[in-house]
Amino acid sequence: MTPEQTGIAVPPITPQEYGVGARFTLSVYDSDYVSIILGALGEADADGLVVETNDISTFVGGTEQRVAGFLRDVIAAAAARGAHLSASILLSRGCPGELQCELPPGATALAASPIALAATGVRARAHWSLYPLLDAGQAGGDHMAAIAAAVDHARETGLYAGSDHYATRLDGDLADVLETAANAWILVGRTVQHVTTHLTVSINSPSVVAG
Numbered sequence: 001m002t003p004e005q006t007g008i009a010v011p012p013i014t015p016q017e018y019g020v021g022a023r024f025t026l027s028v029y030d031s032d033y034v035s036i037i038l039g040a041l042g043e044a045d046a047d048g049l050v051v052e053t054n055d056i057s058t059f060v061g062g063t064e065q066r067v068a069g070f071l072r073d074v075i076a077a078a079a080a081r082g083a084h085l086s087a088s089i090l091l092s093r094g095c096p097g098e099l100q101c102e103l104p105p106g107a108t109a110l111a112a113s114p115i116a117l118a119a120t121g122v123r124a125r126a127h128w129s130l131y132p133l134l135d136a137g138q139a140g141g142d143h144m145a146a147i148a149a150a151v152d153h154a155r156e157t158g159l160y161a162g163s164d165h166y167a168t169r170l171d172g173d174l175a176d177v178l179e180t181a182a183n184a185w186i187l188v189g190r191t192v193q194h195v196t197t198h199l200t201v202s203i204n205s206p207s208v209v210a211g
Contacts, residue, residue, distance in 0.1 A: 013103065016050065018110040019096035019194075021061035022071060022089060030083035040077035044070050057088075064093070065115045068182045072175050076120040079174070079203045087201040091185050094194035095133075101194050109193055114183045117175035124174040126201040127167035128154075128181050132192040143192070150184035167200075177201065 015021075028036045041053060049070055050061040060070050075087050094109070095101035130150050132143040151168050154160040159180050161171035170177045177199070185197040 013107040013110050015063050015110065016061050017096055017104055017107065018093060019101075020064060020067065020093045020110070020112075021050075021059060022067050022091045023057050023059050024071060024074075024087055024089040025057040026074065026078060026085065026087050028078060028081075028083050028085045030081070032081075033083075036078050036081050036083065036085075040074045043077045044073035046070065064112045064182060064186055067091070068115050068117060068178050072117050072120060072178055075124075075201065075203070076122050076174055079120075079122045082204060084202075084204045084206060086203070087199070089199045089201065090196060091182060091198075092194075092196045093185065093189050094192070103193075109189070111190060112186045114186060115179060117179045119176070120174045122174040122203060124170075124172065124177045124201050124203050125161070125205070126170045126177050126181075126199045127164060128170050128177075129167050129198045130181075130184055130188065131196045131198070132188045133194040133196065146188045146191070150187070153184065154180050170199075174201070174203070 026037050026040070030036060041058065046060075048062055049066055050059070051070070052059045060067050062070075071087075071089060075085075078085055093112075096103065130147050132146055151160065154168065154170060157176065157180060159170045159172040159176055161169040163169065170180060181197050181199050185195055189195045
């Protein structure tokens, strides 16, 4: 029997219960990489977020806006030191567990509004991939249409810089790159419960490829 049938109110699901978050690894190509990475993590505002750093990566959980803002702040702070760096970022929503993607009893999909990030003045180039994960038993659909729409939006914003194997190339302000990827992730999440998106971001590269 569903909560609607029993008349029992179900508390709104939280971003943490819905599995909204990111896991990222920041790689800095400088002998002082430890202080650059730890300094950037320490400078970013983590208020209202769950942040867990281990020897491989950092997890950050919270609302879509706060997660994306944290990523922007950490990466921009590290980039300010001038060293070449890369960030591998995985954004995921709709799967709160590790192997099981079951939501709390009675919970429904969590909608989210588009995010907006202030410009950083940091130029970023990125490989971006979007993955609507159509779980068994969930209504299917043309997931490629959602991906194509996201790439078309990147073209409209001027961030689209070409297509490579398995990825779309983005080029622009770090905030715009993160915003474009996150908003596509949120948009697809309106029709597909579990959606992930992956970015490999490069900043201050000594060998920028034209395109």
